[in-house]
Amino acid sequence: MAPETPFPGDPDDSREAIMRATYCALKQYGYAGLSIQRIADEADLSKSTFYHHYDDKHDLLTSFVDFILAEFTRVFSLEAGDGPEANLRTFVRLILDPTTAEKVSEESPASTVLGTYVELRAQAVQDETIREKFTEVDRSFEDQIAEIVENGVASGVFRDVDPEQTATFVSTLVAGQTFRQSTRDDDPSEAVLAAFDDYVRESLLRDDA
Amino acid sequence: MAPETPFPGDPDDSREAIMRATYCALKQYGYAGLSIQRIADEADLSKSTFYHHYDDKHDLLTSFVDFILAEFTRVFSLEAGDGPEANLRTFVRLILDPTTAEKVSEESPASTVLGTYVELRAQAVQDETIREKFTEVDRSFEDQIAEIVENGVASGVFRDVDPEQTATFVSTLVAGQTFRQSTRDDDPSEAVLAAFDDYVRESLLRDDA
DSSP: OOOSSSOOOOOSSSSHHHHHHHHHHHHHHHHTTTOOOHHHHHTTOOOOHHHHHHHSSHHHHHHHHHHHHHHHHHHHHHHHOHOOOOOOOHHHHHHHHHHHHHHHSSOGGGGGGHHHHHHHHHGGOOOOHHHHHHHHHHHHHHHHHHHHHHHHHHTTSSSSSSHHHHHHHHHHHHHHHHHTTTTTOOOHHHHHHHHHHHHHIIIOTTTTT | OOOOOOOOOOOOOOOHHHHHHHHHHHHTTTTTTHHHHHHHHHOOHHHHHHHHHHSSHHHHHHHHHHHHHHHHHHHHHHHSSSSSSHHHHHHHHHHOOOHHHHOOSSSGGGHHHHOOOOOOHOOOOOOOHHHHHHHHHHHHHHHHHHHHHHHHHHHSSSSSSHHHHHHHHHHHHHHHHHHHHTTSSSOTTTHHHHHHHHOOOOOOOBBTT
């Protein structure tokens, strides 16, 4: 397996080894170049072991989306805890901050984890099962953000905003930066993060907070 | 050619006929199913006429991105003119408002013009030429938004915000909604537009405006 995976420790089982190998193969070959053979090679497993766990590439990819979502939630739960404002910023920065992204990959935009995400998600335009999966992913993200905002409103740190609407707005912004960053030459994330800080101050925080 | 194209009148020349046919073929078959033969059939032109204008599929697609950008700019210039706040809302609603989107296509999410845009743009993750093209598209959008914001600041309607940073924020939000809307089952655009209105009021408009 390639040395630069962002996952801690050794995989627990062949299912997890396949997930990590999928991540590495996607990074290296992109969505179009992904094949079961390459994943099996990367995981050091036979194709028959692969088919013991997954029906086909499609089945693999929807499981892979769950795996990435669980990874994100795990990392976020490790970093969260300093109150609603800090938690909201942490959530957004974990995805968008270039210094966090660098920890995952120091390569060209083409091979970052966000690029992999964009390639996978774009399949949802044509593929109903993948579309359902990403609808689920969005809802999970939005629920997590709405909970942070709700806590912020309840504790008087945030104004009396609608948590769901705010969560939709923030998720959309994060999705936009993910989409743009992986599909353009430069990286506008500094301006987006600065504007997000202004948004939190002007639109979310109570004036006396 | 399919009846439901969003372009007014007849095409001026075979180049424009090919652009319209590309739009229809992308809507119908998606990026993966796009072929020169299908475009030629759709435009009622021979493949040799096609190759007289374009080197290959790649050359076609970068021209197509220019064509779509010019179309958007044309429609926006027709709708703009009622001051910075209205112009900013019009710019965003032209892309995101479901009632505007319906004018273009009343079909499933898979075949909307935004879905076509997402499929095309996702190619930029792996393809440097397409990445350059979309960087150009983003800059053109951002320049147009920054100009609206600059006018708003100059005329005292908007606060003294940074026009470039605001343009990046708004463009990112629009890209996020485009990306999400075409790749999930439901359409969260109402919540996004409501939150955008709040953002304009809380973060952009002067308190006394």
